[in-house]
Amino acid sequence: MIDFPDVVQLAVPLFVVAILLELAWITIKKRGGRYETRDALTSLAMGAGNVVAGLLLGFVAYGFYTFVWQFRIFDLGTSVGVIFLCFILDDLRYYWVHRFGHRIRWVWASHVTHHSSQHYNLTTALRQTWTGTFTLKMIVSVPLILLGFHPALMIFVAGLNLVYQFWIHTEAIDKMPRWFEAVMNTPSHHRVHHGRNPRYLDVNYAGVLIIWDKMFGTFVAEEEKVEYGLVFNIGTFNPLRVATHEWVGIFKDVFQRGITMRDRLMYMVAPPGWSHDGSRDTAKKIKADHLGRHPEDMGKSGF
Amino acid sequence: MPLHLLLPIVVLGILGVALLLHLLGKSERIEIVDVDQVRDLWHHQYPNAMVLAVEIADGGHQAMVQTSDGPGVVWAMGADVACRLVGDAGVSEHSKGLKIRLGDYSAPIVRIKLSDPKTRQHWLATLTGA
Structure with missing residues (x-):
């Protein structure tokens, strides 16, 4: 039995200390971000709920991985080199899962929590989904398991990836050294990802390495001030509503009267904002509308 | 990490951060002060809408917006705001003002503080189109 530590659980004390340090920095320097009690409390409750969901439903993904493991082509073992390679390839897996998370409403219904x-x-880093298991995103890990990366190793490196992403959720750090910004995901790159500005929608999906966005054409550098949140911001701090509001939205859309089976399917798998009658806006439409109002932005990064 | 260690760290961590934030004055809601601010806030959510009129509720935590798409509300969500068109929401009176049930799972209820009965009736009529 291969055994790796649960790095996310181990990092919990670090998370608490880092939050206190960031808060102290913002309070003393009077810059570098904002905190609000109910917002922070909701985010922390979502983080705690995510851990509970992992304890309750983690067996589903692990059971699936173990099933797939029977059909592996190789067994690559757990040497340091293999762990490193797995970490890099898993980061590529993360890029695609994350991209799907923004482009497929069924997956967005889970990921929207974080935004x-x-x-x-x-x-905000800890404002995590409670419903990730239902997205079936574990399917994207299948190629790596078949290639010979053990399920326990996959879960270990995915945990490392998540822990890395904690520190980039801050406005207290402006830019890292140029070489670091070129290769790694940083607070600046990830601020862009959290932006609701039209130019920042659906970009910078990276987990650890920003090179994936540069390779696949989804990278946008931080230029204009970032406005955080959703295109259509929610009006509740209730963690249960935060965790489930998009699922409820899908349910209402899919089971409304007078639409075709194709429409029902599209309400589940089309990009967020798709509607059968064109009454809502997708990111693509929002960008196009913005360019209609601001033609001077035509050709700029993000459009 | 064993559960008997993880649980107290999580619970005390959450409560400690929340208490600290409150003591640092981070629980104060945004104050809606003037028409231009409301107009800006509305356009952030509905960039294509034309804002025709704005009225601010007592205490400055909610505002009513009349737009080309119908009446809407802006209300404080901590240091930020949420905005919604009212549509066919249920609007009713309560002891301190109005209560709007938006029929929106992600923004279920907005309470508006309006002490003056006349103003309350005016808002009620505008929001319900009566």
Whole structure:
């Protein structure tokens, strides 16, 4: 039995200390971000709920991985080199899962939780989904398991990826050294990802390495001030509503009267904002509308 | 990490951060002060809408907006705001003003503080189109 530590659980004390340090920095320096009590409390409750969901439903993904493992082509073992390679390839897996999370409403219904705060601080990093298991995103891990990366190793490196992403949820750090910004995901790159500005929609999906966005054409550098939150911000701090509001939205849309089976399917798998009658706006439409109002932005990064 | 260690760290961590934020004055809601501010806030949510009129509720935590798409409300969500068109929401009176049930799972209820009965009736009529 291969055993790796649960790095996310181990990092919990670090998360608490880092939040206190960021808060102290913002309070003393009077810059570098904003905190609001109910927003932070909701984010922290979502983080705690995510851990509970992992304890309750983690067996589903692990059971699926173990099933797939029977059909592996190789067994690559757990040497340091293999762990490193797995970490890099898993980061590529993360890029695509994350991209799907923004482009397929069924997956967005889970991931929207993480974007539902209008703040951007270290507590936002912990505003995590409770419903990730239902997205079936574990399917994207299949190629790596078949290639010979053990399920326990996959879960370990995915945890490392998540822990890395904690510190980039801050406005207290402006820019990292140029070489670091070129290769790694940073607070600046990830602030852009959390932006609701039209130019920042659906970009910078990276987990650890920003190179994936540069390779696949989804990278946008931070230029204009970032406005955080959703295109259509929610009006509740209730964690249960935060966790489930998009699922409820899908349910209402899918089971409305007078639409075709194709429409029902599209309400589940089309990009967020798709509607059968064109009454809502997708990111693509929002960008196009913005360019209609601001033609001077035509050709700029993000459009 | 064993559960008997993780649980107290999580619970005390959450409560400690929340208490600290409150003591630092981070629980104060945004104050809606003037028409231009409301107009800006509304356009952030509905960039294509034309704002025709704005009225601010007692205490400055909610505002009513009359737009080309119908009446709407802006209300404080902590340091930020949420905005919604009222549509066919249920609007009713309560002891301190109005209560709007938006029929929106992600923004279920907005309470508006209006002490003056005349103003309350005016808002009620505008929001319900009566």
